[in-house]
Amino acid sequence: MSDKIKRVVLAYSGGLDTSIILRWLQDTYRCEVVTFTADLGQGEELEPARKKAEMMGATKIYVDDLREEFVRDFVFPMFRANALYEGVYLLGTSIARPLIAKRQIEIAEEVGADAVAHGATGKGNDQVRFELGYYALKPDIKVIAPWREWDLNSRTRLIEYAEQHQIPIPRGKQGEPPYSTDANLLHISYEGRALEDPWVEPDEEMFTRSVAPEKAPDTPEYVEIAFEKGDPVAVNGEALSPAALLTKLNEIGGRNGVGRLDLVENRFVGMKSRGVYETPGGTVLLHARRAVESLTLDRGAMHLKDEMMPRYAELIYNGFWFSPERQMIQALIDESQKRVNGVARLKLYRGSVIVAGRKSDDSLYRHDYVTFEADTVYDQRDAQGFIKLNALRLRLAKMVR
Numbered sequence: 001m002s003d004k005i006k007r008v009v010l011a012y013s014g015g016l017d018t019s020i021i022l023r024w025l026q027d028t029y030r031c032e033v034v035t036f037t038a039d040l041g042q043g044e045e046l047e048p049a050r051k052k053a054e055m056m057g058a059t060k061i062y063v064d065d066l067r068e069e070f071v072r073d074f075v076f077p078m079f080r081a082n083a084l085y086e087g088v089y090l091l092g093t094s095i096a097r098p099l100i101a102k103r104q105i106e107i108a109e110e111v112g113a114d115a116v117a118h119g120a121t122g123k124g125n126d127q128v129r130f131e132l133g134y135y136a137l138k139p140d141i142k143v144i145a146p147w148r149e150w151d152l153n154s155r156t157r158l159i160e161y162a163e164q165h166q167i168p169i170p171r172g173k174q175g176e177p178p179y180s181t182d183a184n185l186l187h188i189s190y191e192g193r194a195l196e197d198p199w200v201e202p203d204e205e206m207f208t209r210s211v212a213p214e215k216a217p218d219t220p221e222y223v224e225i226a227f228e229k230g231d232p233v234a235v236n237g238e239a240l241s242p243a244a245l246l247t248k249l250n251e252i253g254g255r256n257g258v259g260r261l262d263l264v265e266n267r268f269v270g271m272k273s274r275g276v277y278e279t280p281g282g283t284v285l286l287h288a289r290r291a292v293e294s295l296t297l298d299r300g301a302m303h304l305k306d307e308m309m310p311r312y313a314e315l316i317y318n319g320f321w322f323s324p325e326r327q328m329i330q331a332l333i334d335e336s337q338k339r340v341n342g343v344a345r346l347k348l349y350r351g352s353v354i355v356a357g358r359k360s361d362d363s364l365y366r367h368d369y370v371t372f373e374a375d376t377v378y379d380q381r382d383a384q385g386f387i388k389l390n391a392l393r394l395r396l397a398k399m400v401r
């Protein structure tokens with residue numbers, strides 16, 4: 001099998017696991033390894049990953065800043081649907097995988113690679129998300145998933161392999177944090193190890209993007225978010241690029257204790273897992289979008305969109321970003337957003353997000369219709385026939401019974 005692979009593109013973080021994978025690919029497949037590191041706003045310096053890949057003999061090294069593309073072409077389209085997996089999860093990890101897969105396949109075509117590789121384990125969702133993306137974009141690509149092939153099935157074995165092959169082990173790795181993390185501009189997640197008991201509350205020291213709600217300022221902070229065609233374009237009157245806007249909302253939400261979630265979720269592979277998430281900017285954005293939509297979306301359009309949201313969220317969670325059904329739903333969602341323009345004013349206070357106001361030039365809200373004062377546009381007597389017609393089937397059913 002190894003003689004069939006000449007060049008492979010590895011999704012490379014520079015951490016211990018993917019560094020071991022880099023050497024393992026070289027040894028097992030006797031192939032050239034091209035590394036690809038994506039900057040999705042994870043908040044860490046990526047140059048060390050480049051230097052480490054150079055030291056370990058990578059044939060070519062890509063370190064790509066994809067922050068704007070990530071927010072503009074993946075996060076914002078997903079947010080137009082107000083997507084929540086199982087009612088609460090804002091899909092921060094899930095939405096990053098199709099972009100990584102897309103860029104990895106582009107690099108594979110640029111360098112003439114006949115395989116791609118990732119560091120996802122055989123127990124999780126990410127292996128599915130990466131590989132569904134690969135196959136959707138390049139059906140004949142060879143995929144190497146080391147965690148499903150090698151016998152390095154424990155942290156101890158990984159450390160031993162690293163020592164045997166002179167792979168640098170980060171200082172204090174043997175005493176590493178008792179959980180694993182994944183971060184990008186939308187969120188940071190924590191799972192595994194110390195978090196595997198769903199009865200145990202997370203250690204407060206674990207959190208990095210938000211203060212504890214009880215330690216947040218005792219004065220509410222107001223924020224105004226402007227939208228055009230369903231996408232946020234400005235914060236407090238300042239026009240910002242997609243990545244800059246989400247960064248700004250992360251700062252505002254984080255300092256007010258907004259966006260923490262402790263969830264036991266259903267993985268696509270069949271098991272339940274416990275994850276803890278910080279999504280401060282995304283949480284603020286969700287409330288703001290719903291506020292503007294409440295003014296600008298027709299009732300039928302809003303309800304249909306909400307009915308489709310769980311299906312849409314599940315498609316993203318399960319890795320079907322490039323599927324025709326996701327694209328079909330996206331087209332419907334995007335059609336609904338053409339007049340979602342306006343401004344939402346939110347009050348953030350110790351972990352809570354409260355809608356304080358909303359306005360739009362495209363508002364369907366009519367004060368002259370809803371007022372409790374005298375009006376000349378609504379004849380209340382019309383309601384009698386409306387109610388009787390809607391009650392007819394109920395009356396007939398009762399008469400028969």
